[in-house]
Structure formats: structure tokens, C-alpha cells
Amino acid sequence: MLKKLVPLAAKASFLALATGVVVLGVSALAAPAAQAQNRDPAYAAARAAGQVGEKMDGYLGYPVPPSAEIRRMAEDINIKRRALYAQRAQEQHATVEDYAFTSGCLLISQTKVGEKYQGPSGNWETRTSAAPLRDARCP
Template structure:
């Protein structure tokens, strides 16, 4: 699958590097934000405008990475984003939030979180 090959080369590394600010780390550790099934970050519950803005800004950066990666992989942006979600959800740490396929927010335990269909 071309998307998976291109993703392994750049996608998750670039996306993860975008979110390494202290504000991001604190919000993630506090369960205020989490990984969604579509490859984007989500705001968990009601959060401050600063958190909402940070998530919007990071998602805009992710979209740019996905757009570039999709062009290189000859796929759609959504296909590329979903393929990235497979890796990002797998990389969550116990105690971090993620969105389950039914849309509910869950806290990761020791087990792998539920991921989009087609993840390996």
C-alpha cells in the first residue's frame, strides 16, 4: 500500500514533532486533548480557548503534512490522515486520552487502543 510506505517514511515523525511543546505535553498529560480516529487531535470536554486554539493550530499543521504526504503517496488526504492515526493511536501512552471508534473519549490502559479498520 503506497500510503503506508510513504507514511512510514515521514508522517508520524513530523506530526509527533509538531506537538512537543510544554503546553501540548501538559494538556495531553492532563487529559484535555487526545488522538482521534481520523489522525487529528481532539479537545476532550470543555477546555479553555487557549487549548482549543492550540489544537486547531496543531491540526492545521497536521493537515499540511497530510496533504504533502498524500500527494507523494498518490492517495487522498483523508486516507493519509487515517493511516497516520493508526500509528499515532498505537503510540499513545497509558493514561492518555484517545477517541474510540464510537466517538467516546477513553483513557488508555495497558492494552492497545481501538484503531481505525485496516490498521496493522
């Protein structure tokens, strides 16, 4: 029994360490990624209109069926995010998925009043003046 617990404990410790490292790395990611995307007036307008929103997985999603133009713009941003997540995850010795999830937590916390985000239930929520609903696994 002890042999089984030791690997589990080691795995849990590694996961906690990896999550902590990812959190540190993501904070460096959030500002440049958000600044680059907010410079695009089309992105800012789509976000303000609720046509795109932050998902828990760190990527943009569509609270309403998107136009072809909105879809292209969001997919382009998601491709750039994935590349950045992959680079940062490798630097932090984390998986891209873990890094993206932690980034999603941060990006959701940075939404502004009126913007859409994906809540823990998977439903689209509209940000109010209160803190956004976040997944319990968020740091």
C-alpha cells in the first residue's frame, strides 16, 4: 500500500509545483497578450458587443453564432495564443493544456463589466461589477 501512496504523493507534489510555476508564468503572459489583442479595434468591438468571450480553456469562444469575419479574427487570436502557450509551457515544464487553463482563469478575471466569459458550468456569463465566476481549480 505504501508503494502505491508514494508515487501518488510524488505526483500530487509535482502537480502542485507545476501549477505554481504555470501561475507565475501566466502572469507574465496575460499583460502582453491582452495588450496586443486590445490594440485591434475590431477585437475590442466584438468583445464589447458580446460576440466573443473568454473561455475557461484559455481561448476565445462565441457566446452567439459568429459572422465569418468574427470567426476569422477569433481563430487568428486563438492560433497566436496557442503558440504563446506552447512556448511558455515548454519554458515552465508544463503541458500546453495546463498553461492554457491557468491563462483562461487569469483572462476571465481580467474581463470588464459587460464582457462575456464562460463560467464553471460551461454557460456564457456577462461580467458584472462583481468578480466573475471561476472554476474551483483556478489559482
